[in-house]
Amino acid sequence: xxxxxxxxxxxxxxxxxxxxxxxxxxxxxxxxxxxxxxxxxxxxxxxxxxxxxxxxxxxxxxxxxxxxxxxxxxxxxxxxxxxxxxxxxxxxxxxxxxxxxxxxxxxxxxxxxxxxxxxxxxxxxxxxxxxxxxxxxxxxxxxxxxxxxxxxxxxxxxxxxxxxxxxxxxxxxxxxxxxxxxxxxxxxxxxxxxxxxxxxxxxxxxxxxxxxxxxxxxxxxxxxxxxxxxxxxxxxxxxxxxxxxxxxxxxxxxxxxxxxxxxxxxxxxxxxxxxxxxxxxxxxxxx
Amino acid sequence: xxxxxxxxxxxxxxxxxxxxxxxxxxxxxxxxxxxxxxxxxxxxxxxxxxxxxxxxxxxxxxxxxxxxxxxxxxxxxxxxxxxxxxxxxxxxxxxxxxxxxxxxxxxxxxxxxxxxxxxxxxxxxxxxxxxxxxxxxxxxxxxxxxxxxxxxxxxxxxxxxxxxxxxxxxxxxxxxxxxxxxxxxxxxxxxxxxxxxxxxxxxxxxxxxxxxxxxxxxxxxxxxxxxxxxxxxxxxxxxxxxxxxxxxxx
Numbered sequence: 001x002x003x004x005x006x007x008x009x010x011x012x013x014x015x016x017x018x019x020x021x022x023x024x025x026x027x028x029x030x031x032x033x034x035x036x037x038x039x040x041x042x043x044x045x046x047x048x049x050x051x052x053x054x055x056x057x058x059x060x061x062x063x064x065x066x067x068x069x070x071x072x073x074x075x076x077x078x079x080x081x082x083x084x085x086x087x088x089x090x091x092x093x094x095x096x097x098x099x100x101x102x103x104x105x106x107x108x109x110x111x112x113x114x115x116x117x118x119x120x121x122x123x124x125x126x127x128x129x130x131x132x133x134x135x136x137x138x139x140x141x142x143x144x145x146x147x148x149x150x151x152x153x154x155x156x157x158x159x160x161x162x163x164x165x166x167x168x169x170x171x172x173x174x175x176x177x178x179x180x181x182x183x184x185x186x187x188x189x190x191x192x193x194x195x196x197x198x199x200x201x202x203x204x205x206x207x208x209x210x211x212x213x214x215x216x217x218x219x220x221x222x223x224x225x226x227x228x229x230x231x232x233x234x235x236x237x238x239x240x241x242x243x244x245x246x247x248x249x250x251x252x253x254x255x256x257x258x259x260x261x262x263x264x265x266x267x268x269x270x271x272x273x274x275x276x277x278x279x280x281x282x283x284x285x286x287x
Numbered sequence: 288x289x290x291x292x293x294x295x296x297x298x299x300x301x302x303x304x305x306x307x308x309x310x311x312x313x314x315x316x317x318x319x320x321x322x323x324x325x326x327x328x329x330x331x332x333x334x335x336x337x338x339x340x341x342x343x344x345x346x347x348x349x350x351x352x353x354x355x356x357x358x359x360x361x362x363x364x365x366x367x368x369x370x371x372x373x374x375x376x377x378x379x380x381x382x383x384x385x386x387x388x389x390x391x392x393x394x395x396x397x398x399x400x401x402x403x404x405x406x407x408x409x410x411x412x413x414x415x416x417x418x419x420x421x422x423x424x425x426x427x428x429x430x431x432x433x434x435x436x437x438x439x440x441x442x443x444x445x446x447x448x449x450x451x452x453x454x455x456x457x458x459x460x461x462x463x464x465x466x467x468x469x470x471x472x473x474x475x476x477x478x479x480x481x482x483x484x485x486x487x488x489x490x491x492x493x494x495x496x497x498x499x500x501x502x503x504x505x506x507x508x509x510x511x512x513x514x515x516x517x518x519x520x521x522x523x524x525x526x527x528x529x530x531x532x533x534x535x536x537x
Contacts, residue, residue: 153400156388163381170340170371170379172364172396233385233432 007254011247012135017193018246020186021216028162033089037096038070038187040209042194047109047204056117067191068184075180107206116199147236218274219246289316294348308334310512326509370449372459379445382434393448439470
């Protein structure tokens with residue numbers, strides 16, 4: 001049972017990653033590979049700052065800003081230098097590998113006896129339940145903020161950009177600015193996910209971000225399969241579906257491990273699973 | 288007032304496929320004029336309209352809108368004055384956003400899109416009134432994604448959105464090309480009413496000679512990038528379909 005509980009914890013930790021991917025993938029139609037780098041960036045900054053005694057709150061601000069900056073770089077390369085979005089993401093991700101290594105100074109930083117976001121309930125709660133509580137609160141807060149943001153005039157313009165760029169230009173908005181802001185916001189959220197996961201698992205690793213974009217994508221897709229069952233269209237519910245998708249995805253992976261799949265093959269399992277999830281809607285169409 | 292001065296534009300300049308789309312166009316359109324632009328395919332109608340909306344930047348010449356030089360203004364700055372309707376009814380609206388949300392963006396056409404939530408009760412009522420006038424029952428579908436509406440409804444919605452804010456110029460490039468005859472007629476009548484009510488300056492490109500005769504107070508025929516005929520007022524009123532056929536056959 002504890003095994004599934006830690007899957008839920010990871011699922012909540014990865015929820016902000018999934019929301020970030022939702023923004024780039026669903027709102028802007030951009031497959032943003034920066035994710036792999038900005039997630040690790042969040043983890044690296046968290047490990048270094050927390051183990052040097054900075055408060056988790058301050059760390060959080062730095063992590064979000066750094067992630068957003070990475071996203072803004074991708075956005076600038078894509079819009080101003082007219083580089084294909086996928087390639088722009090790969091470039092920034094590659095560069096971030098060195099940046100992350102420079103931040104960390106070595107390839108792995110364990111967090112032992114350091115303060116974390118989960119500490120404040122220590123006195124009256126067990127470790128896991130305090131983690132669960134903090135993660136639920138944190139994710140709910142992000143959910144509320146992002147769904148409000150996407151309903152503001154700015155958010156509407158952002159959503160319309162991915163939908164119909166021609167329209168948004170004739171409505172007097174420069175779509176480039178919105179894309180840069182959107183990719184920045186998404187990567188800020190993704191870095192926050194790195195911040196949470198580093199603290200949940202108790203270490204940061206230079207390779208923690210490899211293939212993470214697929215995880216986010218899978219979560220978004222699972223969320224949408226759930227939503228299609230209920231036929232909901234509101235953006236608030238859509239985001240909630242994405243969060244649920246992230247948790248469900250982790251539970252499915254935990255299940256795969258319990259039925260005896262070697263952890264070595266975990267990434268292979270993830271890739272195959274995401275492939276199945278992506279192709280379900282298309283298979284349905286063709287029959 | 289829109290003034291086009293010595294506008295020239297060539298597609299694929301310097302290649303074997305060089306095509307002169309606009310040549311020495313001089314045109315003044317007064318405020319409130321409703322100009323119908325006709326001509327065969329490739330005569331330069333759309334290029335002329337696009338040069339006003341900035342998707343085409345002329346090789347030479349000047350475009351003045353109310354005396355302001357707009358030749359090199361980017362599209363998203365020009366929209367202050369100019370609203371557009373496209374041939375494809377899907378281009379004017381965002382399909383995943385609701386009717387209400389589309390109208391919200393349209394209402395902010397010339398304003399900043401900030402961090403406030405503007406789709407509250409007051410705005411909802413305003414939009415319900417506004418779309419009620421279209422007679423399409425859209426006021427009952429405010430929360431529906433626009434992608435679920437028909438092409439005709441979306442085109443009418445685009446028109447209605449275009450005039451939410453203070454646009455002075457309305458550019459319509461074959462707005463009814465994708466609509467069935469009945470929906471087209473409903474749409475054109477609606478457009479005529481809205482243009483008159485808001486005293487808009489309007490340019491309409493059409494291949495429907497009937498529409499060219501029935502609507503607008505000025506008619507311009509383009510051929511190979513040049514203005515061949517330009518008639519207005521009484522002369523336009525008296526024009527017959529046969530005369531138009533002759534024009535095309537010249």
